[in-house]
Amino acid sequence: MRQRFRIGIMGTAKGPHIQALAKALQNTGAEVILVPPQRLTSFIPEPATIITGSDGYRENLRELDALLVRSLPGGSLEQVIYRVDVLHRLEKLGLKVINRAVVLEKTVDKFYTSALLGDAGLPVPRTVVTESFEQAMEGVKKMGRVVVKPLFGSLGTGMVLVEDQEVAYRVFRALELGRYVYYLQEFLPHNNEDYRLFVVGGEVISTMRRRGETWKTNIACGAVAEYVEPDPVLSRLALKTAELLGADYLGVDILISNGQPYIIEANGIPGWTGLQSVTPVKIADVLADYTVRQLQSGINKD
Template identity: 70%
Template sequence: MGLASRKQEKLRIGILGTSRSTHVQLLAAALQSLKAEVVLISPTRLTVHIPGPLAVEAMPGSEPGLETLNALLVRSLPGGSLEQVIYRVDVLRRLENLGLTVINRPAVLEKTVDKFYTSALLADAGLPVPRTLVTEQFTRALETVKELGAVVVKPLFGSRGQGMVLVDNLDVAYRVFRALELGRYIYYLQQFLPHANEDFRLLVVGKEVVCAMRRRGNSWKTNIACGAVPEHVNPDPALSRLALKTAEVLGADYLGVDILICNNQPYILEANGIPGWSGLQSVAPVDIARVIAGYAVDKCLEKEKMGYSRSRRVSKWS
């Protein structure tokens, strides 16, 4: 029996995101079913006071401050200017420093929002990733197409397969890379790996792979948003170990891990620190929002059990 099923003082858990998001709504309902009080927080309305007993507020005059929550689930970090993006992550760091449990931690979000950073960390840990070249140099990018024959050009920041282009022709590469150069983009190029138009998404929560799916596409893109069809699978133990190791390396509480098989060799394509699960839920035998909510509640109760109460946290920092 998990801690979430025990009687406890009502927990206050925030969700950072928009109330219009289906994932936010599902998480809110799941948390409420576990008797937690849910606080919805817009990521664009955070205000920080330095110093002061009210350290971070979600809107003018809100009381108490967000640091008095038991936990904060991050479901959205919207794009914006460089200052806006850095500020929002810094606010999460501020909350973490004040003692708040943030899921996923800001360090994890920084690692997973940037495909280059993710791939480098996984490769450095000895995990299999596709051959990748990252550069700002137009000529070096062209040389990579000559060397590898076919590459997938990806935006450093992006999801759902949007903006990915398969380039296997030097003339096409020239036009694509010139366009990227005009926009001052980074060239993030991964060797194209034949994969029968399918790959796997595994969802890790805590130290467990809670569900997985095979995604079958009509083209080399296997994202559900690009028309791929999900199919529930019980993943091969080797794939589960890879997903769990990925989460361990990145320090994630929960993580979506995409793995492709080429010539019987698995490769980790991406790791998502704010994973969506609509496609996976359509075939999964578990209630994903309930699993994540239960994990968050259990983590809060473990922390309270260790004596780190909200009252102690506030008195320490006020």
């Protein structure tokens, strides 16, 4: 008799990815439990973390078979760290978490991601990260045109192209007032296009090319998605990235400059609205099937 798995999705009900994933999981026969990250309550020494509702609803997360993380919303430093700590604890208590907390820690922080990839010999843009205004200015002097990015963020929000010392001075002084870290990457000419490769379970399941009217190629910034067959070279880079980070699934962004591919981002909670609009692959179904297979393989091993 086929076991009916109880699978949690961490996020809010209104999220389109969560709705698609919930439907896909239900189609496999799984029971889906929504896990709002703001409603986590943990107990010590009892090995328990629950979610609660205003109507008295309680759900012990240890009773789930798996938890798919689709949202870790911003908040205070304490709130963000606590939510990630809960994921670490649940894993240690035996819950299958996708993606694992360590993967999210590696991918939510652009510096950490770039350092891990670069130190492993994977191609990334030249990057300078510093809290020093003087070192940031020196980085512009050495690299010329640079893209200034927030350490945390997505969808292209907050990225600025700096092309001369005067603009750099004004931008960096403004960032200094907010106590931000300077994250600078050398601007690489890329014909206003790049590639998003979606990896699930060690396989590139689909790829799109994104074409922008400016250097920003994010769909949220107006770029247009186009389905392309996965390129073998780019696929190998994406799979190496997922393997290095230990990700069950991952969105990997790669641009090509002067014939050389560069990994510019790896997202541990990747969206797929743009990709889904151009690919025949049902991404939510693939992710749901992968999750169920992981649980079934665990039963078979036992």
